[in-house]
Amino acid sequence: MTTTSKSRSRKPGPVEMTAPLDSDGDAGSTARTMGQDKIDLGSVTDLSILDANGTVDNALDPKLPAAELKRIHRAMVMTRKLDERMLRMQRQGEMGTFAPGLGQEATQIGQVYPLTKDDWYSPSYRSFGAQLWRGWTIDGLMLLWDGYFEGFTIPDGINDLPFSIVIGSHVGPAVGVAMGMRSRGDNNVMLVNYGDGASSQGIVAEAMNFAAVYKAPCVFVCENNGWAISVPSENQAGVRELVRRGPAYGIESIRVDGNDILAMIVATQRAVEHARAGKGPYYIEAQTYRMSLHTTADDPKVYRDETQVKQWEAKCPIARFETYLATKGVLSEADCERIGQECEQEILASREVFRERARANPREVFDYMFDELPAELLEQKEEYLRKLERKGLE
Numbered sequence: 001m002t003t004t005s006k007s008r009s010r011k012p013g014p015v016e017m018t019a020p021l022d023s024d025g026d027a028g029s030t031a032r033t034m035g036q037d038k039i040d041l042g043s044v045t046d047l048s049i050l051d052a053n054g055t056v057d058n059a060l061d062p063k064l065p066a067a068e069l070k071r072i073h074r075a076m077v078m079t080r081k082l083d084e085r086m087l088r089m090q091r092q093g094e095m096g097t098f099a100p101g102l103g104q105e106a107t108q109i110g111q112v113y114p115l116t117k118d119d120w121y122s123p124s125y126r127s128f129g130a131q132l133w134r135g136w137t138i139d140g141l142m143l144l145w146d147g148y149f150e151g152f153t154i155p156d157g158i159n160d161l162p163f164s165i166v167i168g169s170h171v172g173p174a175v176g177v178a179m180g181m182r183s184r185g186d187n188n189v190m191l192v193n194y195g196d197g198a199s200s201q202g203i204v205a206e207a208m209n210f211a212a213v214y215k216a217p218c219v220f221v222c223e224n225n226g227w228a229i230s231v232p233s234e235n236q237a238g239v240r241e242l243v244r245r246g247p248a249y250g251i252e253s254i255r256v257d258g259n260d261i262l263a264m265i266v267a268t269q270r271a272v273e274h275a276r277a278g279k280g281p282y283y284i285e286a287q288t289y290r291m292s293l294h295t296t297a298d299d300p301k302v303y304r305d306e307t308q309v310k311q312w313e314a315k316c317p318i319a320r321f322e323t324y325l326a327t328k329g330v331l332s333e334a335d336c337e338r339i340g341q342e343c344e345q346e347i348l349a350s351r352e353v354f355r356e357r358a359r360a361n362p363r364e365v366f367d368y369m370f371d372e373l374p375a376e377l378l379e380q381k382e383e384y385l386r387k388l389e390r391k392g393l394e
């Protein structure tokens with residue numbers, strides 16, 4: 001794959017070994033001891049196809065058919081509209097704590113676009129756009145974020161895993177599934193998505209090493225959105241570029257402009273083909289930005305400079321894709337306006353289904369943790385039920 005560094009400050013190209021290797025700072029003697037002239041740290045490339053102004057690099061454009069481009073665009077708009085709606089619902093008391101994904105729509109849709117239904121997807125908690133693409137329903141996701149276990153039910157016909165709030169913990173099982181697929185000889189791929197913060201967790205290191213050693217058909221997508229709650233990604237790791245983690249494990253890797261839907265699709269397609277062909281895992285660092293709150297329990301104004309947010313507004317993944325679609329004559333500004341309204345209507349209709357389904361029974365509060373309630377909880381339950389009755393609540 002060729003690279004482009006157009007309008008980007010970072011430098012693509014092979015990773016140079018700059019640090020001394022032994023405590024004496026003598027790289028040469030260590031290399032000789034190991035019988036090598038030089039340690040190959042692998043190479044890393046940057047990928048950008050559609051720049052922030054919507055100008056495409058023609059040589060790299062995957063030239064998807066118009067119908068596919070429209071499907072992808074609608075999914076990105078739906079992701080954003082659902083994000084906005086769920087945030088409003090949370091503020092109005094109709095939704096539990098929720099992790100917005102504003103600005104990460106290209107990363108989300110691009111990473112699952114090349115997967116088949118039989119491939120496996122292990123999302124992070126901020127991946128609801130990708131989940132929608134995979135076949136999760138809007139009302140189901142609303143239920144999930146409102147705390148109903150029914151919302152976690154995996155839709156029939158897709159191989160997705162539930163996300164975990166314990167940061168990074170889902171990456172180990174995802175690699176386990178991929179190793180199992182390889183040993184059974186089936187032809188599917190696992191794609192696992194996690195954040196820059198998660199990449200510091202021990203389990204992610206172990207998972208990447210296992211995947212490399214056992215040539216597990218696993219694609220790692222590290223969605224670097226600049227922040228792990230209040231920790232900026234530059235404080236997250238000793239290496240400036242998280243993509244360098246991949247070659248260190250012997251995993252072929254690429255860094256992608258995560259706000260560029262075409263680059264995300266091309267990179268993920270390549271990664272999935274690589275894994276499916278039995279060549280082992282692949283690692284993608286998708287560089288994007290968390291435009292909104294970490295969760296609805298967060299206020300980023302206390303720890304980050306709003307000018308940074310403004311700078312990323314200019315890199316909006318939807319705006320640049322709409323410019324590209326308009327230039328190609330696929331969708332006009334009026335079409336995009338109409339699609340936005342249609343998505344909004346679909347979300348509002350799904351909200352009605354959600355409202356029908358979200359009928360919590362307060363009497364069940366004590367019922368799901370224990371098969372048999374311990375004595376002290378039984379006492380509390382009885383007191384609580386008496387209180388409900390006094391208040392005239394069902």
Ligand SMILES: Cc1ncc(C[n+]2csc(CCOP(=O)(O)OP(=O)(O)O)c2C)c(N)n1
Binds near residue numbers: 166167194229290
């Ligand atoms: C093991 C563990 N440690 C800490 C937390 C608290 N926590 C929740 S989200 C989060 C930040 C994760 O950041 P990142 O992986 O970059 O993903 P993002 O939220 O930015 O999508 C932390 C530290 C947790 N849930 N689990």
